[in-house]
Amino acid sequence: MFFVLSKTLGYLLLPTNFLIAIGFVGAILMVTRFASLGRKLVIAAVLLLVICGLSPLGKALLYPLEQRFPPWDAARGAPDGIIVLGASIEADLSAAHGTPVVRSAPDRIIAAAALARRYPNARVVFSGGSANLISNDAREADFAGAIFESLGVDKSRLIMERQSRNTQENAEFSKALVAPKDGERWVLVTSAFHMPRSVGLFRKAGFAVEPHPVDWRVGGSDDLMTLSNVTVEGLARTDLAIREWMGLIAYRATGKIDQLLPGPVAAK
Secondary structure, eight states: OHHHHHHHHHHHTSHHHHHHHHHHHHHHHTTSTTHHHHHHHHHHHHHHHHHHHHSTHHHHHHHHHHTSSOOOOGGGOOOSEEEEEOOSBOHHHHHHHTSOOBOSOHHHHHHHHHHHHHSTTSEEEEEOOOOOSSOOSOOTHHHHHHHHHHTTOOGGGEEEEOOOOSHHHHHHHHHHHHOOOTTOOEEEEEEGGGHHHHHHHHHHTTOOOEEEEEOOOOOSGGGGGOOOSSHHHHHHHHHHHHHHHHHHHHHHHTTSSSSSSOOOOOOO
16 A cells, blocks of 8 residues: 555655646636636646746755765775665666666666676675556566676676565565675665665665665755756756655654664764
8 A cells, every 4th residue: 555655646746746737727727717716726836836947946855865874985895795776777668678778867776886896796686676556577677687797797696686666675675685694784875865765764674784875966065056957857856855755754654764864873
């Protein structure tokens, strides 16, 4: 049920979808006896879309997520394993064209491959199935191996987890697959904005990981004062940020994570 709600209600509440729906309802009301309300809804939807698309709102919402964890510190030496979360590969398009298609967050795979080459004894886990509500046979993990091999990572080191549908299952299924031992060090590679929720879920699953954030969408604090030049990009950032914050709130409310905004563990 949680998965179904996240893929239905969650998408409906994204700013772009929600405001377009409000504007559509307003347009319909404008030809009824509720025309005054309809005009107000259309004006409100347009103004809010402009704010979401051109203002720094999306950046302001993403910034605290991306700044929650510092860059990974290599000073501790070689890790035992590397886990990279999916959401980079378009499985359906990959299946349709018979070749891996990467459309978003390529940094996840690139950074993980770079780590794998740097630490040749570390195991590499790619965790990504299908996030579609109505799933088919196409899974991200089915195409990830070819990308890693093309980036110089030997097939014998790769472990593909293809059943997960969301981040909670990424954590649970990855742990079950690799059975981490006490004292082992596993590096978690995912987008910086997604790292707080990911770390919270891995901790809840009892899988200690070292965050390696990548794929930043916001620069420094000065970036928070700049307007977006392209409306579509601003809307995408706002949708991304709202979706992540909704995920954190939902996971915290249901007890799937122990903190609203998981952060670094204090050094002992």
